[in-house]
Amino acid sequence: MRVWDDDGREYLDFTAAFAVAAAGHANPRIVAAGQRQMAKLLHAMGDVHPHALKAELARELSRITFERLGKSTGKTIFCNSGFEAVEAALKTAHLATGRTRVIAFEDAYHGLGYGALNTTWRSDFRSPFRRQIGGFASF
Numbered sequence: 001m002r003v004w005d006d007d008g009r010e011y012l013d014f015t016a017a018f019a020v021a022a023a024g025h026a027n028p029r030i031v032a033a034g035q036r037q038m039a040k041l042l043h044a045m046g047d048v049h050p051h052a053l054k055a056e057l058a059r060e061l062s063r064i065t066f067e068r069l070g071k072s073t074g075k076t077i078f079c080n081s082g083f084e085a086v087e088a089a090l091k092t093a094h095l096a097t098g099r100t101r102v103i104a105f106e107d108a109y110h111g112l113g114y115g116a117l118n119t120t121w122r123s124d125f126r127s128p129f130r131r132q133i134g135g136f137a138s139f
Contacts, residue, residue: 083111
């Protein structure tokens with residue numbers, strides 16, 4: 001998309017806005033779709049915001065994964081990012097097993113949050129925070 005500053009200089013915008021607002025520059029179809037969605041459900045992430053649509057999606061995900069494989073119903077955790085999913089997996093593994101250490105793959109990258117940072121192979125990412133994060137991953 002082409003955008004211009006106050007002095008008339010032209011730029012190509014390759015970002016489509018920023019972060020949660022990555023919806024472009026007020027395209028009427030995008031705005032209308034956003035308004036329709038916000039009228040149904042504005043925010044559904046996190047465990048503190050229960051909603052029937054979120055429960056319905058969780059149930060369907062369980063049906064097409066766990067139950068399809070012949071397992072009983074499973075649990076679904078909604079996450080905003082891969083890093084958040086890694087954090088949830090680490091916590092779930094600890095709660096399920098009681099173990100305090102995990103195995104991580106060499107050359108693996110799982111994010112830079114404190115839990116995920118422990119499982120990220122590159123020591124240049126981990127080293128500055130070693131005293132804070134401890135070290136519960138083995139490579």
